Amino acid sequence: xxxxxxxxxxxxxxxxxxxxxxxxxxxxxxxxxxxxxxxxxxxxxxxxxxxxxxxxxxxxxxxxxxxxxxxxxxxxxxxxxxxxxxxxxxxxxxxxxxxxxxxxxxxxxxxxxxxxxxxxxxxxxxxxxxxxxxxxxxxxxxxxxxxxxxxxxxxxxxxxxxxxxxxxxxxxxxxxxxxxxxxxxxxxxxxxxxxxxxxxxxxxxxxxxxxxxxxxxxxxxxxxxxxxxxxxxxxxxxxxxxx
Amino acid sequence: xxxxxxxxxxxxxxxxxxxxxxxxxxxxxxxxxxxxxxxxxxxxxxxxxxxxxxxxxxxxxxxxxxxxxxxxxxxxxxxxxxxxxxxxxxxxxxxxxxxxxxxxxxxxxxxxxxxxxxxxxxxxxxxxxxxxxxxxxxxxxxxxxxxxxxxxxxxxxxxxxxxxxxxxxxxxxxxx
Numbered sequence: 001x002x003x004x005x006x007x008x009x010x011x012x013x014x015x016x017x018x019x020x021x022x023x024x025x026x027x028x029x030x031x032x033x034x035x036x037x038x039x040x041x042x043x044x045x046x047x048x049x050x051x052x053x054x055x056x057x058x059x060x061x062x063x064x065x066x067x068x069x070x071x072x073x074x075x076x077x078x079x080x081x082x083x084x085x086x087x088x089x090x091x092x093x094x095x096x097x098x099x100x101x102x103x104x105x106x107x108x109x110x111x112x113x114x115x116x117x118x119x120x121x122x123x124x125x126x127x128x129x130x131x132x133x134x135x136x137x138x139x140x141x142x143x144x145x146x147x148x149x150x151x152x153x154x155x156x157x158x159x160x161x162x163x164x165x166x167x168x169x170x171x172x173x174x175x176x177x178x179x180x181x182x183x184x185x186x187x188x189x190x191x192x193x194x195x196x197x198x199x200x201x202x203x204x205x206x207x208x209x210x211x212x213x214x215x216x217x218x219x220x221x222x223x224x225x226x227x228x229x230x231x232x233x234x235x236x237x238x239x240x241x242x243x
Numbered sequence: 244x245x246x247x248x249x250x251x252x253x254x255x256x257x258x259x260x261x262x263x264x265x266x267x268x269x270x271x272x273x274x275x276x277x278x279x280x281x282x283x284x285x286x287x288x289x290x291x292x293x294x295x296x297x298x299x300x301x302x303x304x305x306x307x308x309x310x311x312x313x314x315x316x317x318x319x320x321x322x323x324x325x326x327x328x329x330x331x332x333x334x335x336x337x338x339x340x341x342x343x344x345x346x347x348x349x350x351x352x353x354x355x356x357x358x359x360x361x362x363x364x365x366x367x368x369x370x371x372x373x374x375x376x377x378x379x380x381x382x383x384x385x386x387x388x389x390x391x392x393x394x395x396x397x398x399x400x401x402x403x404x405x406x407x408x409x410x411x412x413x414x415x416x417x418x419x
Contacts, residue, residue: 011334012359057359095297099356101408107333107340109408110399114331117400119316121323123309 013061014100016043021097031090033072037065059070068093091121173206180212186223186238194225249273249283253307262304263393302402304393331371338364339373343395343407345390349378365389373398 012014020039026032044058071089088094185192197210214236217223226235252273252369254266260317270280284307311319331339340359341353353361368374377390391404401407 011337011374012357014358027354056361063360066383096356096358100358103341103344103356104337106344106408107336110343111331111336112410113401114336115400116313116331117398119313120397121311121319122397124262126259 013058014097015104016040016058017061018097018101018104028101030159031094033065033069033090037062037069040065064093126207173209175209175212175216178210179216182210182213182217182236183222186236191235191237244273244275246283246286249275249280250287253280253284253287257300257307257309261309263303263308263397265306266302267305269307283407300402301397303396304403306393308397310397331368332364334359334361335364335367339368339391339395342374342389343367343391343404344410346390346404347380348390349380349386349388353389 010019017036017040020036020043021028021031024032024035024039026036028130041062044062047058068089182197185197194210194214198207214223214225214234217224222239224239226237227233253269256269256272259285266277266280270277273280276306282302284302292300297311299312300307301310302308337357338353342348345352345356350361350365353354353365365374367410368375371394372392373395374389378388379385380388394401395401
């Protein structure tokens with residue numbers, strides 16, 4: 001029997017079965033199992049011809065259909081002792097189909113609703129805790145305060161500028177300059193203390209350069225120095241020419 | 244406090260929160276009872292739609308939230324350029340429907356109803372924030388139970404799960 005099933009994607013064997021039953025326009029409670037089984041199997045064959053992946057679920061359903069079909073062929077057992085009729089071999093499948101159909105229809109109804117509410121936008125939730133701390137930290141602020149703090153910042157940056165200015169401006173003193181100064185002093189007086197050299201100014205750089213000058217003079221054997229103990233005053237003495 | 248004041252406070256609260264605000268929380272902030280609040284907010288909802296305002300108030304799972312109007316989708320879309328709002332496949336919709344109606348439900352129970360494996364669909368639905376794990380079933384293997392999220396309710400415009408469309412019982416149809 002030639003059937004003309006358009007190859008469409010089915011969600012699963014139940015979906016396919018429902019489609020076949022609807023197409024055949026038969027009562028779901030009285031499925032012509034032989035006919036439907038044939039159609040089902042030919043659909044699976046078509047899937048194979050078209051190289052579609054036939055998942056195992058489809059094959060399981062095929063086996064189930066064949067089993068039901070063969071059980072339908074068997075003579076019906078006599079009525080049971082208590083008078084109830086023997087269960088229809090299709091019963092379980094029918095129940096499953098009905099259950100599935102119920103949700104398939106519900107999903108279509110949901111889909112309609114989705115169409116509307118998919119087009120609605122929501123704001124992202126605000127981090128409300130952040131909000132609160134932010135608000136407290138800027139409360140009690142007036143425009144005046146903003147102006148005052150801005151002015152303070154400007155003043156600070158100006159005074160900073162001046163500081164850095166004086167630091168950049170420094171005397172460049174060389175060891176040679178200091179040697180000349182010490183030698184000159186030693187001409188006028190025979191000895192003086194190292195610290196006397198820094199009566200007017202006293203910066204670290206100056207002290208270091210002067211100290212280097214003293215060391216240089218000692219090396220050249222131009223001066224003698226005396227120091228009673230560690231960290232005591234250093235006395236710089238003129239060296240006798242003859243020594 | 245008069246009703247107008249309450250209305251504007253509610254509007255402010257919803258604006259700041261952005262997210263859904265539980266009705267109970269609003270009640271305790273304004274210090275009024277739930278019935279009164281619900282009545283007032285219902286009035287607000289009516290006013291908003293009568294005046295065709297750009298935002299509307301929706302109720303989701305006992306919370307109120309602002310959202311835009313679906314009619315304005317194409318304009319707002321130009322502003323926000325949503326990144327590929329992908330629709331749900333039929334398979335995912337089926338899975339979602341089964342979980343919505345039968346929750347809490349395990350994966351294998353979903354598989355049984357659909358007659359196919361639903362693993363992929365379930366993980367996609369979780370990714371989209373429409374379903375979530377709600378616990379584990381007492382039983383062999385303690386399988387994961389799934390249920391729908393508030394996001395699901397929002398996306399389908401439902402106040403709560405009771406608003407799901409009534410399942411059509413086939414037996415009734417057949418009997419008619």
